[in-house]
Amino acid sequence: MVDLEAFVRGLPKAELHLHIEGSLEPELMFALAARNGIALPYPSVEAVRAAYAFSNLQDFLDIYYAGAGVLQTRQDFHDLAIAYFERAAADGVRHAEVMFDPQTHTDRGVAFAEVIEGLLSAMAQAQARLGLSSVLIMSFLRHLPQEAAFATLDMAEPWLDRIAAVGLDSSEVGHPPEKFEAVFAAAAAKGLKRVAHAGEEGPPAYVHQALDLLGVDRIDHGNRALEDEALVARLVAQKITLTICPLSNHKLCVVDDLAEHPIDRMLDLGLKATVNSDDPAYFGGYVGDNYLAVAKARGLSREALAQLARNSFTGSFLPAEAVASHLRAIDAYLATHG
Numbered sequence: 417m418v419d420l421e422a423f424v425r426g427l428p429k430a431e432l433h434l435h436i437e438g439s440l441e442p443e444l445m446f447a448l449a450a451r452n453g454i455a456l457p458y459p460s461v462e463a464v465r466a467a468y469a470f471s472n473l474q475d476f477l478d479i480y481y482a483g484a485g486v487l488q489t490r491q492d493f494h495d496l497a498i499a500y501f502e503r504a505a506a507d508g509v510r511h512a513e514v515m516f517d518p519q520t521h522t523d524r525g526v527a528f529a530e531v532i533e534g535l536l537s538a539m540a541q542a543q544a545r546l547g548l549s550s551v552l553i554m555s556f557l558r559h560l561p562q563e564a565a566f567a568t569l570d571m572a573e574p575w576l577d578r579i580a581a582v583g584l585d586s587s588e589v590g591h592p593p594e595k596f597e598a599v600f601a602a603a604a605a606k607g608l609k610r611v612a613h614a615g616e617e618g619p620p621a622y623v624h625q626a627l628d629l630l631g632v633d634r635i636d637h638g639n640r641a642l643e644d645e646a647l648v649a650r651l652v653a654q655k656i657t658l659t660i661c662p663l664s665n666h667k668l669c670v671v672d673d674l675a676e677h678p679i680d681r682m683l684d685l686g687l688k689a690t691v692n693s694d695d696p697a698y699f700g701g702y703v704g705d706n707y708l709a710v711a712k713a714r715g716l717s718r719e720a721l722a723q724l725a726r727n728s729f730t731g732s733f734l735p736a737e738a739v740a741s742h743l744r745a746i747d748a749y750l751a752t753h754g
């Protein structure tokens with residue numbers, strides 16, 4: 417039997433909740449700042465890392481949006497994404513559903529084409545070189561008005577066949593899903609799937625709204641759904657996948673201690689929980705680190721870890737045949753490494 421770390425890193429898995437801007441490591445931030453002639457407000461990589469102490473979501477978002485300022489050209493977006501794919505592949509990720517925040521870039525004058533073409537070229541390279549498939553989720557920033565999300569959907573028009581879904585992220589409390597009902601309906605009419613962050617800091621009512629008003633296929637985070645028994649029953653009955661991000665939850669004080677993380681309670685309740693990294697460069701680890709952290713903190717069995725990996729494929733936007741093939745790969749892996 418291989419040790420826990422080797423088991424976790426080799427376990428075939430999908431990553432469903434990853435903000436590509438959140439994979440910007442301080443080293444790459446400095447390299448891109450130098451390449452683009454941008455002055456950073458930090459003297460060193462160590463100083464950047466030291467600034468990553470957050471007491472809530474907004475604390476983090478302020479630093480995250482500032483960091484993204486070094487991303488200027490399609491080459492920058494390509495380099496960012498390929499660095500993520502390499503790390504993900506080393507963690508057993510076979511498929512990634514990558515969120516990007518166009519407004520973070522277009523609002524500073526970077527063309528939508530630069531962002532998406534850089535990401536698409538890295539995705540093609542990841543498929544060819546690493547055998548890692550991926551799709552894009554275009555996320556709207558919920559602290560901005562719905563009209564801005566509509567403008568983003570318009571900008572994306574030439575690339576809609578390369579975008580799997582729309583998402584909703586940024587500051588949650590005070591920006592309920594209902595604010596974006598019309599733009600999600602417009603995205604649905606264009607054939608896009610929908611996901612939304614809900615119940616990270618916001619109340620269970622936001623999770624209900626995301627289901628009822630946005631028609632989401634998945635809930636990103638959803639931790640606070642546990643406060644509402646009827647909502648839990650609904651999520652179980654509707655087989656809604658929750659993209660849980662343990663290290664993020666800890667860093668953003670959604671949970672005080674990983675030892676109290678509800679990941680195994682979610683599985684026991686029948687919720688389709690998955691494990692993801694959210695913003696790995698900011699929260700201290702990639703998806704393998706997240707599996708390992710909860711495995712240790714909660715004493716998860718290998719079967720529970722395999723169930724989390726199965727949920728990641730069944731909750732993905734992959735076609736049924738691809739899902740079935742990945743599930744067989746998990747079974748084969750368990751037979752040899754379990």
Ligand SMILES: Nc1ncnc2[nH]cnc12
Nearest residue numbers: 435585586587613694695
């Ligand atoms: N965890 C998170 N919650 C909301 N918006 C985000 N943007 C990047 N990471 C996020």
Ligand SMILES: [Zn+2]
Nearest residue numbers: 435585636694
């Ligand atoms: Zn997120």
